[in-house]
Amino acid sequence: MALGILFTAAVGLQAVRDRQAPLASPGTEHLLYVRSPEFLKRAALSYDSLVADVYWIRAVQHYGQTKLSAGQSKQYDLLFPLLDLTTSLDPRFNIAYRFGAIFLAEQYPAGAGRPDQAIALLEKGLRQQPGKWEFAQDIGFVHYWWRKDYVQAAEWFTRAGAMPGAPNWLSPLAAVTLAQGGNRESSRRLWQELLGSADAAWLRTQARFRLSQLDAMDQIDALEGVVRLYAQRTGSPPRTWGDVIRAGYLQGLPIDPERHEYQLNPSRGTVTLSERSPLNPLPTPEQPRG
Numbered sequence: 001m002a003l004g005i006l007f008t009a010a011v012g013l014q015a016v017r018d019r020q021a022p023l024a025s026p027g028t029e030h031l032l033y034v035r036s037p038e039f040l041k042r043a044a045l046s047y048d049s050l051v052a053d054v055y056w057i058r059a060v061q062h063y064g065q066t067k068l069s070a071g072q073s074k075q076y077d078l079l080f081p082l083l084d085l086t087t088s089l090d091p092r093f094n095i096a097y098r099f100g101a102i103f104l105a106e107q108y109p110a111g112a113g114r115p116d117q118a119i120a121l122l123e124k125g126l127r128q129q130p131g132k133w134e135f136a137q138d139i140g141f142v143h144y145w146w147r148k149d150y151v152q153a154a155e156w157f158t159r160a161g162a163m164p165g166a167p168n169w170l171s172p173l174a175a176v177t178l179a180q181g182g183n184r185e186s187s188r189r190l191w192q193e194l195l196g197s198a199d200a201a202w203l204r205t206q207a208r209f210r211l212s213q214l215d216a217m218d219q220i221d222a223l224e225g226v227v228r229l230y231a232q233r234t235g236s237p238p239r240t241w242g243d244v245i246r247a248g249y250l251q252g253l254p255i256d257p258e259r260h261e262y263q264l265n266p267s268r269g270t271v272t273l274s275e276r277s278p279l280n281p282l283p284t285p286e287q288p289r290g
């Protein structure tokens with residue numbers, strides 16, 4: 001009983017510390033004092049779920065602080081160990097698997113840039129819950145969106161679609177992925193299906209964000225076409241959007257789906273997002289694998 005009271009007090013103290021100064025002590029923000037899930041499960045006594053909550057909070061804090069930091073070299077090195085500890089303490093902590101996988105897979109520096117670790121985390125969840133079609137679907141998403149491996153993505157969508165309770169759009173999506181992998185419209189369909197079927201608000205938010213990114217990519221293509229047309233007809237590229245507007249090619253300043261003005265590079269004739277736009281960074285085009 002005494003050990004239980006002391007451990008509960010320690011967990012409470014850690015939670016208070018994280019709320020007041022989360023992972024911010026100079027020189028210690030990238031230290032993880034317990035790295036062994038097996039040791040932590042023994043030390044947690046019967047408080048596995050409570051300690052899992054604490055480590056999940058630490059994982060979210062580590063991701064958020066690193067993402068928002070102004071440093072040139074962001075280090076997400078504690079993210080996977082924290083998520084591994086969380087899901088070892090509570091193997092059915094579904095949001096830690098699914099949301100954690102997004103943290104890990106997200107393109108650096110907005111995220112850890114480790115889709116391999118995201119897949120490893122989701123496969124761990126699938127070993128704990130073999131019938132959880134959402135984990136198989138998420139592995140397919142990681143292969144599709146971040147790894148550009150459309151063969152593996154299709155295989156995982158097929159596997160997810162065959163599981164009990166899976167939505168009926170998953171199996172046809174595998175065929176679309178193989179036929180049109182990397183096509184922007186197939187990506188749009190994938191996120192639209194997720195937006196319409198996701199039962200978690202954070203997952204719907206993620207789908208809306210990805211759809212906005214795809215809209216921005218379409219708009220950038222269209223704007224660069226306008227810039228090329230202006231240059232062909234006038235003999236020189238536009239210096240500002242004002243030149244394009246005065247020539248009648250645009251009716252106003254072009255803005256992205258998040259209401260930030262697109263940036264024009266007159267020397268290259270390219271269009272990019274504003275540095276302030278939350279849609280940064282846009283997915284980079286890559287050649288499909290397989």
